[in-house]
Amino acid sequence: MAELSGWLDDYFWGAMVVLKVFGVSLTMAVIFGLMGASAKLSKNRIANKIANAYTITFRGTPEILVLLLFYYGSAIALTKIVQIFFPQMPFVDIPPFWAGSLSIGLIVGSYATETFRGAFMGVDPGIVEASRALGISNLHTFFYVRIPQMWRLALPAFGNHMLSIMKDTALISIIGLEEILFVAEMATAVTLKPFTMYMIVALIYLSITTVITMVVMLLEKHANRHLEVAK
Amino acid sequence: MNLQIYLILESIPKMLTGLGVTLQLLFLSAVLGLSLGIFLLLMRISGRWYLSLPAFIYIYFFRGTPILVQIFVIYHGFPQFEFIRDSVFWPILREPFGCATLALTLNTGAYVSEILRGGYLGVQRELHEAGMALGLSKLHRFVYVTTPIAVRIAIPAYSNDFISLLKATSLASTITLLDMTGASRTIVAETFAPYEIFISAAIIYMVMTFFIQRGFGRFEKYMSRYVKP
Numbered sequence: 386m387a388e389l390s391g392w393l394d395d396y397f398w399g400a401m402v403v404l405k406v407f408g409v410s411l412t413m414a415v416i417f418g419l420m421g422a423s424a425k426l427s428k429n430r431i432a433n434k435i436a437n438a439y440t441i442t443f444r445g446t447p448e449i450l451v452l453l454l455f456y457y458g459s460a461i462a463l464t465k466i467v468q469i470f471f472p473q474m475p476f477v478d479i480p481p482f483w484a485g486s487l488s489i490g491l492i493v494g495s496y497a498t499e500t501f502r503g504a505f506m507g508v509d510p511g512i513v514e515a516s517r518a519l520g521i522s523n524l525h526t527f528f529y530v531r532i533p534q535m536w537r538l539a540l541p542a543f544g545n546h547m548l549s550i551m552k553d554t555a556l557i558s559i560i561g562l563e564e565i566l567f568v569a570e571m572a573t574a575v576t577l578k579p580f581t582m583y584m585i586v587a588l589i590y591l592s593i594t595t596v597i598t599m600v601v602m603l604l605e606k607h608a609n610r611h612l613e614v615a616k
Numbered sequence: 617m618n619l620q621i622y623l624i625l626e627s628i629p630k631m632l633t634g635l636g637v638t639l640q641l642l643f644l645s646a647v648l649g650l651s652l653g654i655f656l657l658l659m660r661i662s663g664r665w666y667l668s669l670p671a672f673i674y675i676y677f678f679r680g681t682p683i684l685v686q687i688f689v690i691y692h693g694f695p696q697f698e699f700i701r702d703s704v705f706w707p708i709l710r711e712p713f714g715c716a717t718l719a720l721t722l723n724t725g726a727y728v729s730e731i732l733r734g735g736y737l738g739v740q741r742e743l744h745e746a747g748m749a750l751g752l753s754k755l756h757r758f759v760y761v762t763t764p765i766a767v768r769i770a771i772p773a774y775s776n777d778f779i780s781l782l783k784a785t786s787l788a789s790t791i792t793l794l795d796m797t798g799a800s801r802t803i804v805a806e807t808f809a810p811y812e813i814f815i816s817a818a819i820i821y822m823v824m825t826f827f828i829q830r831g832f833g834r835f836e837k838y839m840s841r842y843v844k845p
Binding site for chain 1: 676677680681682683684685686688689692693694695696697779782783784785786787789790797800801804808810811814815817818821822825826
């Protein structure tokens with residue numbers, strides 16, 4: 386364990402990067418999920434088709450392929466665009482952090498679309514009609530009536546999506562983001578103790594996922610507090 | 617953006633070799649993972665803490681860590697120990713294919729056992745009691761009463777897990793294995809045409825997902841043929 390001491394701060398900052406990616410992709414996944422679910426439930430046929438294509442594409446392709454496509458694809462497109470204006474520029478890419486967060490957000494967003502769609506359908510239509518009868522606008526109905534009701538139903542499945550976001554963050558090291566897996570690679574090259582170094586990564590992930598699981602349990606309890614039996 | 621069709625056509629033979637590796641990985645780890653999952657399930661429902669606790673810890677660890685980290689621990693990490701390099705398993709663990717299969721098996725086994733447990737818990741208690749009243753032994757109750765119903769309940773979740781397994785095989789490309797993703801990565805490194813190659817690989821994965829879903833849908837229909845009126 387002595388060889389670990391010099392790397393602890395690297396692991397700490399790596400874990401911070403992981404948490405940052407988690408925060409950004411979680412936000413994106415919620416936004417994409419809500420957009421996808423409303424598109425699937427809307428009466429607009431074009432929106433329906435687009436949302437269906439979105440979920441089929443991102444649920445059917447491996448995460449790593451999406452990640453590589455986004456990173457290298459955007460790099461090529463950007464380089465071409467920039468070279469129109471600055472021909473001497475050799476290579477431009479978007480930072481791995483944003484390429485990674487965006488692709489994870491899109492992938493998990495496609496799963497969240499299905500979850501949210503199911504949860505929206507679980508909301509009693511009478512409540513939506515009641516709010517319409519009260520003259521509340523569509524936008525307000527969506528945010529103040531449907532989302533709070535839907536949220537409770539979506540939580541258990543969405544907790545699993547949060548765990549898969551967390552586990553997908555490990556992939557971003559492939560396109561060169563300096564997170565814990567990357568740190569472990571460097572530490573292995575110096576100390577020649579690969580098992581120790583990668584096991585630390587596994588334990589860090591395990592502790593983060595444990596915390597997420599507990600938070601989701603508390604949130605579920607909070608969301609269902611009106612259903613608790615009086616003591 | 618102008619797509620270069622000839623690039624796609626040229627890369628088809630390499631991709632097909634990669635597809636073979638992907639399918640090998642998929643079926644090998646699916647079969648081994650299913651056996652491991654059944655074994656873990658039996659440990660968990662045995663009712664003896666010295667069997668169920670290790671199974672719980674195993675499942676907790678493998679479901680709580682990313683599969684990529686597990687692959688790296690096995691591929692890069694295991695050779696650190698002398699006794700593993702001396703053991704009879706070394707010829708398997710030396711190869712990236714063996715490591716990837718092992719990692720995928722261990723990972724999917726944990727998920728499958730939880731899915732099967734969900735199916736097992738979904739079987740009504742009364743059926744169990746009815747079997748008991750008919751004088752069936754514990755083994756017979758498990759095999760002839762519980763299992764067919766539990767399998768039917770578990771199929772939808774299992775098909776999802778099978779698709780995740782298909783997607784997880786692509787991670788084997790990170791340990792130099794030339795599966796379909798690995799093959800497309802090498803082609804992209806040579807031609808630098810990410811759109812053409814990665815999108816065609818993605819389409820192949822999507823087609824496979826589609827057929828897997830179809831297949832499991834058929835199987836589910838077959839298993840629930842006595843439920844429908």
